[in-house]
Amino acid sequence: MTTENTVKPSSTSPLPRTERPDAPAYLTRHQSRRSPAPAGPAEQDESVPLYLRQFRDRGHTSEPVTYDGNVVGSSRAWAEVTRTKEIIPERREHVADIDCDIYLVRHGETQGYSSESGLTPLGSWQAHRRGQELARRVTDGMKVELLCAPTNRARQTAEHLRRGLLDNIELYGRGQPDIGELHDDPNFRNFEVATPEGPRDVTSAFRLYHREIEKLERVGLGERPGWLVDVDRFWGVQQGGGDPITHWLTMPMMYFEPPVSCVRRFWRGILDAHARTSAQTVVVATHSGPIRAFATLAMGYDPGEPFNTEFVRVRIVAGGTTALVLYRNRVQEVVIPDLDALPANSDPRFQE
Numbered sequence: 001m002t003t004e005n006t007v008k009p010s011s012t013s014p015l016p017r018t019e020r021p022d023a024p025a026y027l028t029r030h031q032s033r034r035s036p037a038p039a040g041p042a043e044q045d046e047s048v049p050l051y052l053r054q055f056r057d058r059g060h061t062s063e064p065v066t067y068d069g070n071v072v073g074s075s076r077a078w079a080e081v082t083r084t085k086e087i088i089p090e091r092r093e094h095v096a097d098i099d100c101d102i103y104l105v106r107h108g109e110t111q112g113y114s115s116e117s118g119l120t121p122l123g124s125w126q127a128h129r130r131g132q133e134l135a136r137r138v139t140d141g142m143k144v145e146l147l148c149a150p151t152n153r154a155r156q157t158a159e160h161l162r163r164g165l166l167d168n169i170e171l172y173g174r175g176q177p178d179i180g181e182l183h184d185d186p187n188f189r190n191f192e193v194a195t196p197e198g199p200r201d202v203t204s205a206f207r208l209y210h211r212e213i214e215k216l217e218r219v220g221l222g223e224r225p226g227w228l229v230d231v232d233r234f235w236g237v238q239q240g241g242g243d244p245i246t247h248w249l250t251m252p253m254m255y256f257e258p259p260v261s262c263v264r265r266f267w268r269g270i271l272d273a274h275a276r277t278s279a280q281t282v283v284v285a286t287h288s289g290p291i292r293a294f295a296t297l298a299m300g301y302d303p304g305e306p307f308n309t310e311f312v313r314v315r316i317v318a319g320g321t322t323a324l325v326l327y328r329n330r331v332q333e334v335v336i337p338d339l340d341a342l343p344a345n346s347d348p349r350f351q352e
Contacts, residue, residue, distance in 0.1 A: 053305040097318035097342035101137075102282045104188075104291050105130060105267070105311040107157040113203050113238075114210070118152045119160075121309060127157040127285075130309040131164020134283065138169060143178040144155050147185040147269070151201060151343045157309070158182050158285035165283075180279065184276045187269025190287040191248065195227055196347040199257070203232055204209075227255035245289050245305060251294065257350045266294050268339055275314055298325040298334050 108123030112238040119127065138144060144165065148158035165179055193205040200208065216224060224232075230253040237244040249259055273282050288306050295312050296302045306327075307314070313326040318337070325332045345351065 014114060022224070028261050068145045094096050096324070097313045098324075099320070100280055100282065100316045102270050102314040102316070103284065103311045104294065104314065105161065105283060105285050105309055106159065106288045106291055106306045107151075107153040107285055107308065108160070109308050110153040114206050115119060116152050116203060119156045123153070124156065126309045127160035128164040128167075130311075131166075132168040133159035133164075134161070134281075135165045135168035135174075138165070138172075138174055138177050138281065140174055141177060142174075142281060143180070143277070143279040144283065145180045145273065145277050146182045147188060147282065147284045148182060149188045149190060149272065149284075150186060150192065154188075154285045154287065155182070155184070158283070161283060161285060178279075180277075183267050184227070185273070185284070187265045187272065188284050188290070190348060191259070191262050191289050191293075193231060193257070194225060194255045196225075199349055202231075202234070203255075206235060209235070216282065228286040230232045231253040243305065244267070245292055246302070248289060248343050249302065259290075260297070261345060261347075261350055262290040263297050264337075264339060264342070264345070266290055267337055270314060270316075271336070271339070274320075295325065295327045298309070298332050299327065299330065300332075302329070303327055 002155050058207070108119045109125040110123060110299050111117035111120055137197065146162055148154045159182060162182060169177060169179070190201045190203070192199040193202055195205055195208055197208065209228060212228055213224075213232065215227075216222065227248075233253070234244050234247060237247045248256060250259070269284070270282075273279075291312055292302070292304070293305075315324040315326070317323060317333075321336060323334055323336050325334055
């Protein structure tokens with residue numbers, strides 16, 4: 001005995017249909033070609049080419065189907081049908097008022113990370129060109145403050161940025177903006193390593209690491225201390241052609257400053273600079289690791305390593321409760337953290 005599993009559609013159920021007020025474009029074109037045209041002298045003259053006769057007869061065809069005054073099938077009609085509110089530009093009154101712009105700029109190309117080196121000639125040129133580019137954003141009477149991390153490569157980057165700003169401000173004819181002097185800010189320092197001699201910048205720690213590892217390899221006795229193992233892992237990734245900053249962001253290391261601690265320091269530096277000065281623009285020359293950690297926390301994903309003199313832009317919205325973080329053609333609105341309400345850093349080795 002077989003059973004019929006097929007369900008017949010109900011006679012009362014409506015058939016699927018498309019609600020369309022106009023004829024499809026292909027049907028409109030087909031009807032216009034099939035519509036009879038009145039006989040004219042051009043039709044009877046066989047010496048006139050066929051394409052020319054059809055071109056002359058276009059004015060005698062029936063009226064095409066239109067939609068809102070536009071011929072169906074034309075690009076203009078398609079644009080009218082598909083236009084949505086998402087592409088309507090914002091009105092000026094809907095744009096947020098910005099109190100301050102902060103540019104977190106990575107240093108230029110350096111001579112090496114195994115020592116506290118300065119910039120190469122290319123790195124100096126990169127920083128100078130970045131300063132010239134930022135000068136286009138400086139308006140008449142604007143106040144600009146320049147800060148840097150306490151390292152040679154960051155300080156030299158800020159110096160060349162300042163020269164580039166001053167060069168092009170005169171070129172663009174700005175009304176004498178106030179370009180402040182350069183100051184070190186420890187809030188924007190690079191991430192650190194807890195060594196027996198105290199917290200050290202990851203580059204400074206390399207020299208101490210190299211000295212200790214050479215001593216242990218020569219003697220060949222004793223267990224390596226934990227900080228030495230962590231530094232060896234970090235620089236081993238670099239020497240193997242990998243990305244040590246990704247390793248730092250994703251692999252917890254007991255003797256390295258956590259990324260979230262760097263982000264807290266950066267926010268404290270941003271808020272201190274905003275409260276301390278009336279500058280509308282603050283340019284900070286710093287390091288790629290903390291910049292990348294800052295952007296990762298704001299965007300919700302790792303947007304990648306900033307190139308030399310590439311920057312993350314932080315725009316403090318009027319009211320001081322939110323900020324816009326811009327990096328690589330993406331904008332993310334974030335809530336400015338209340339650092340005093342957050343628990344203090346419990347690790348005495350890395351004080352903010």
